[in-house]
Amino acid sequence: MQPSLREDYLEAIQLFFKKNARPPHTGELASGMGKPVSMVHPDMEELVSAGDVTVSAEEAITLTAQGQRTGESVIKKHETLQCFLSEILGMDSSTASEEACTLEHAVSDETIDRLGQLIVTRDRSRHHRQGKHAIHEGDRRTGEESGDSCQSYSISDFSEGEHVIIQCIHGRACAQRLLDLGLVPGERVTIKRKLSNGALLLQVKGCDVALGPEITSAIGVERSP
Amino acid sequence: MKIALLGNPGAGKSLIFNQLTGLGVEVNRYPGSSVAIECGPVCYKGEKTEIIDLPGIYSLDGSSEEETLVRTFLTSGGADVIAAVLDATRLERNLYLFVQAAEFSPKMIAVINMIDDAERQGLFIDEKALCSLLKVPVILTAASEGRNIDRILPVALGEATRAGVQVPYDHHIEAALRSLEKNIGTPAHVNLLALQGIGDDPVLLDAAGAIAHEIELRHHMSVSQIIATNRHNFARQITAAVVRQSAQKKPYDLDSLLTRPFPGIPILCMILFLLLLSVFVIGSWMEGIVVAAFTTSVITPFTTLSLPPLWDRIGFSLLVALQAGFGIAFPFVFSFYIGLSLLEDTGYMTRAAFLADRAMHRIGLHGEAIVPMVIGFGCTVPAIMSLRLLKTRREQTIAAFLVTMIPCSARTVVIAGIVAAFVGIAWAFSIYLIVFVLLILTALVLGRTTPGEQFGMIVEMSTLRRPQARLVLAKSWIRIKEFLFIAMPVLIVTSIGLGLFQYFGWTELFEQLAAPVTVTLLGLPGYASTALLFGVFRKELAFETLAVLAGTADLGSVMTGVQLYTFAIVSVLFVPCVSTIAVLYRQLGARIAILTSFYTVFLGLFIGAIINILMK
Numbered sequence: 118m119q120p121s122l123r124e125d126y127l128e129a130i131q132l133f134f135k136k137n138a139r140p141p142h143t144g145e146l147a148s149g150m151g152k153p154v155s156m157v158h159p160d161m162e163e164l165v166s167a168g169d170v171t172v173s174a175e176e177a178i179t180l181t182a183q184g185q186r187t188g189e190s191v192i193k194k195h196e197t198l199q200c201f202l203s204e205i206l207g208m209d210s211s212t213a214s215e216e217a218c219t220l221e222h223a224v225s226d227e228t229i230d231r232l233g234q235l236i237v238t239r240d241r242s243r244h245h246r247q248g249k250h251a252i253h254e255g256d257r258r259t260g261e262e263s264g265d266s267c268q269s270y271s272i273s274d275f276s277e278g279e280h281v282i283i284q285c286i287h288g289r290a291c292a293q294r295l296l297d298l299g300l301v302p303g304e305r306v307t308i309k310r311k312l313s314n315g316a317l318l319l320q321v322k323g324c325d326v327a328l329g330p331e332i333t334s335a336i337g338v339e340r341s342p
Numbered sequence: 343m344k345i346a347l348l349g350n351p352g353a354g355k356s357l358i359f360n361q362l363t364g365l366g367v368e369v370n371r372y373p374g375s376s377v378a379i380e381c382g383p384v385c386y387k388g389e390k391t392e393i394i395d396l397p398g399i400y401s402l403d404g405s406s407e408e409e410t411l412v413r414t415f416l417t418s419g420g421a422d423v424i425a426a427v428l429d430a431t432r433l434e435r436n437l438y439l440f441v442q443a444a445e446f447s448p449k450m451i452a453v454i455n456m457i458d459d460a461e462r463q464g465l466f467i468d469e470k471a472l473c474s475l476l477k478v479p480v481i482l483t484a485a486s487e488g489r490n491i492d493r494i495l496p497v498a499l500g501e502a503t504r505a506g507v508q509v510p511y512d513h514h515i516e517a518a519l520r521s522l523e524k525n526i527g528t529p530a531h532v533n534l535l536a537l538q539g540i541g542d543d544p545v546l547l548d549a550a551g552a553i554a555h556e557i558e559l560r561h562h563m564s565v566s567q568i569i570a571t572n573r574h575n576f577a578r579q580i581t582a583a584v585v586r587q588s589a590q591k592k593p594y595d596l597d598s599l600l601t602r603p604f605p606g607i608p609i610l611c612m613i614l615f616l617l618l619l620s621v622f623v624i625g626s627w628m629e630g631i632v633v634a635a636f637t638t639s640v641i642t643p644f645t646t647l648s649l650p651p652l653w654d655r656i657g658f659s660l661l662v663a664l665q666a667g668f669g670i671a672f673p674f675v676f677s678f679y680i681g682l683s684l685l686e687d688t689g690y691m692t693r694a695a696f697l698a699d700r701a702m703h704r705i706g707l708h709g710e711a712i713v714p715m716v717i718g719f720g721c722t723v724p725a726i727m728s729l730r731l732l733k734t735r736r737e738q739t740i741a742a743f744l745v746t747m748i749p750c751s752a753r754t755v756v757i758a759g760i761v762a763a764f765v766g767i768a769w770a771f772s773i774y775l776i777v778f779v780l781l782i783l784t785a786l787v788l789g790r791t792t793p794g795e796q797f798g799m800i801v802e803m804s805t806l807r808r809p810q811a812r813l814v815l816a817k818s819w820i821r822i823k824e825f826l827f828i829a830m831p832v833l834i835v836t837s838i839g840l841g842l843f844q845y846f847g848w849t850e851l852f853e854q855l856a857a858p859v860t861v862t863l864l865g866l867p868g869y870a871s872t873a874l875l876f877g878v879f880r881k882e883l884a885f886e887t888l889a890v891l892a893g894t895a896d897l898g899s900v901m902t903g904v905q906l907y908t909f910a911i912v913s914v915l916f917v918p919c920v921s922t923i924a925v926l927y928r929q930l931g932a933r934i935a936i937l938t939s940f941y942t943v944f945l946g947l948f949i950g951a952i953i954n955i956l957m958k
Contacts, residue, residue, distance in 0.1 A: 234560060286567070294800050296570035297401035299435050302563065303571065310601045314700040316709070316799065318601055322435045322574075325597070327696040329708045329799035 118163050121222035124191045125150070126160065127169060128221075130180055131188030140177045194221040194229050201232050272319075272336040277311045281338035288335045295336070298326050305341050343391045345498050346421035348412065348443055350436050351398030352689075352804045353429040354455040357485040359395040360816050362494065379411075380820065386495045394421055400802075402442045403538055403566065407730065413535075416446045423502040424448045425494060430460035430467055430482070431805070433585060437577035438570075440476070444505035445531035451479045451502050453494060458484035459805070464590030472584040477506030486810060509576045512568050514560065518553045525549065538566045596806055600693045610694050617685070618719050621678045625751055626758075628673035636665045652845065659841030663834040666880045667826065674751040675825055678720030679818035687809035687817075692801050699799050705782060706789025707732075709799040711741050718748035722922045723829055724821060725750075726929055736794030742930055743788055746918040746938050747781050747945075749774065752881035753914045759885045760910045764898040773911055780915070780945060828928070829921040836879045836920050863947065864912060865954040866905055867892075877913045879920055884913040904957045908950050916946025 129150050133141040141149070147157040161178060164170045169184035180188060195217045202213035275281055283304045286292045299322040300306070310318035315330035328336075347355045363382025380395040396415060397408040404410075415421070426443060428436035433454070440452065454467060473480040479501045483490040511519070515537070522533040526546050535541050536550035537557075554565045561568055600606050641661050649657060685691050691713060699709030710731050718725035725745045729738045749757065762770035843849065849872050853860075856871035864870075869891040877884025888909065892900045901909070917939055918926070926935040 230560060285563075292564070293404050293566060294400065296566060297404065297438070298800070298802060299438070299574055301571040301574050302567060304574070309597075312603060312697075312700055314703060316696065316699040318696060318803070322432070324432050324435055325803035327692065327699075327709065327799060327801045327803060329699050330703070331796055331798035332800055
């Protein structure tokens with residue numbers, strides 16, 4: 118199978134999963150990609166043997182960790198390229214999307230990093246120049262693009278017993294100690310106890326850590342699946 | 343040979359240290375630091391070896407006093423072998439520190455402690471696999487049972503090697519490290535610190551700062567975050583390769599009781615109340631014995647010596663200072679320390695801090711401040727020493743004021759001896775009430791006015807466990823030694839000073855000078871000023887001196903109830919004792935020491951005057 122075809126499949130499966138919160142069936146995947154089901158079947162077998170997906174008895178296609186990584190990276194590349202082509206080069210958005218579909222398979226990570234960088238810096242300088250409207254646009258886009266500019270929830274918005282994934286930590290003073298205790302971006306933590314003033318008892322890396330409200334408000338998180 | 347124990351707080355370093363060294367422990371202080379390092383000599387196969395217990399830390403990249411101290415210790419090659427103590431039940435988090443220490447490339451061994459707890463939790467650690475991954479000798483120990491502790495010395499002395507682990511950093515970080523090494527010639531671990539803004543070479547910091555800025559722009563993450571994430575991920579990989587978890591029934595979690603507001607807070611209040619009550623009961627009982635024994639065996643024989651009057655006076659003052667020091671140090675402070683060490687070793691204090699966070703916020707502090715506050719009920723001196731727990735100057739300042747106002751055990755003696763005995767129990771409690779109201783008012787004002795930033799609480803909950811009598815005693819013993827070291831010299835000097843003061847007949851002069859305040863403002867008899875002056879030396883001396891000067895132990899017959907009440911409240915509130923002033927000066931500087939002293943003097947006289955005017 119062509120590497121680009123593999124990436125297209127993984128991207129499509131990941132997108133479907135994100136949209137519908139369940140894995141697609143072979144038929145749904147085929148119709149989504151505009152291919153006949155008979156063509157998709159052998160391709161899936163190939164992807165299974167490459168360790169990218171697993172197919173259940175009901176033909177639900179689930180990505181493995183490896184497949185998910187590739188899928189995510191392709192989606193990110195697609196979004197960055199599309200954004201670059203439409204917003205910065207000024208192409209119309211459907212052409213930009215088609216173009217991005219082709220380019221996404223060949224472009225290197227480094228280029229995507231730099232492009233993402235360029236878009237963000239441009240947005241920032243624009244929002245300085247143009248005021249309010251651009252701030253919203255810029256914030257929305259950087260949020261979608263990279264996920265690491267922190268527009269996520271604060272951990273204090275969640276309640277006892279919930280699981281969250283750390284996105285970012287604002288502020289410098291307390292950051293180092295939190296990092297040392299394992300509260301790093303990407304870490305999954307459980308809220309074990311919440312007091313009425315917002316102080317939290319978190320379980321992180323098998324240890325319990327108590328944090329005061331001024332600290333918890335500096336931790337951005339998203340809900341963990 | 344020198345072997346240093348390095349590890350996270352609560353990894354069991356102190357217990358291992360105690361089992362290796364016994365009681366022959368010295369506490370050293372590094373110049374310019376208030377952090378204690380414990381050293382103990384041992385003899386192994388005829389070779390003299392020194393064991394050093396470094397303070398427990400989470401990381402070598404921080405800027406706290408402990409972290410800086412351990413970092414300097416490692417860079418200066420303070421020990422020949424580093425024995426890294428790791429908690430088997432929290433291996434991943436503990437390996438984070440290990441991989442950092444390995445970057446300094448000392449000779450190391452890894453001591454995986456608390457293996458008994460790990461076994462109970464169904465964790466199995468593959469010693470061989472860990473050994474080959476870390477490339478240092480690994481010993482699995484259970485310090486609470488003494489298991490394998492005897493292997494530490496031979497392995498550390500014979501087989502320690504430079505750890506071969508290397509964290510795979512993000513490729514931008516790796517590139518930065520290479521470029522710094524090439525251009526400036528500094529080794530990787532120095533460059534890693536420099537990228538995070540730590541170090542003292544301005545050229546290196548400058549270059550590293552520029553690179554760090556570029557990396558941060560690209561990653562939308564601070565360099566510290568990237569480095570920490572890399573290290574944690576690496577630690578996770580190692581852990582995944584060596585730890586097997588077998589299914590285990592979860593034991594009952596006491597924390598479901600202790601960390602909930604109900605019944606957690608009532609339990610907290612009860613534990614603290616019981617602690618204070620038992621210290622007071624045991625303390626006053628023991629104090630009676632110590633003071634009586636000292637009087638009959640030392641002071642009475644001394645007075646029969648009939649030395650020349652000046653020497654008699656100086657010698658007597660010296661002995662009284664010793665008596666005062668031991669009379670309060672052992673009964674009250676030591677028994678309080680035992681109770682406190684018990685609470686700490688069970689791991690309860692961290693729960694208390696979590697629960698107290700809300701209440702402490704009301705007075706401009708946070709949960710961790712409960713520790714100095716609780717210690718303050720025992721004795722102010724160690725309470726001030728423990729203010730180091732609080733991370734910002736603002737928090738330390740507020741807490742310093744409050745801790746000096748908390749009625750310590752000596753002030754409790756004054757309240758009990760004067761007010762409860764001659765005026766009434768309810769009146770005695772009213773003094774506590776007044777003190778607490780003033781304390782809260784002070785805190786509210788300080789919280790609004792003290793400059794600086796609030797840091798907030800970050801506390802790792804220690805595992806709940808049964809405390810070890812040996813460790814509790816050893817810990818209390820080291821603390822009481824520290825207390826005596828600070829308090830004794832001050833007590834002796836002040837006592838001799840006051841003795842000479844009396845000898846040259848200056849007391850009357852002082853009483854005349856102070857008369858406008860004592861007699862007019864406070865409505866007390868003239869000699870009360872001398873008693874108050876002695877109270878500065880040691881709080882319950884105010885009560886004892888008053889009895890001596892009044893010429894009777896039945897104070898009720900010479901002073902009115904209002905006078906006794908005023909006297910008690912003034913002596914409880916005003917001026918922390920000299921040892922407190924000394925330790926305030928040492929920990930927080932002259933300014934805070936002077937400010938708190940003046941504030942409390944003012945407060946004492948002000949409240950005393952109000953009571954005098956209102957109740958006369």
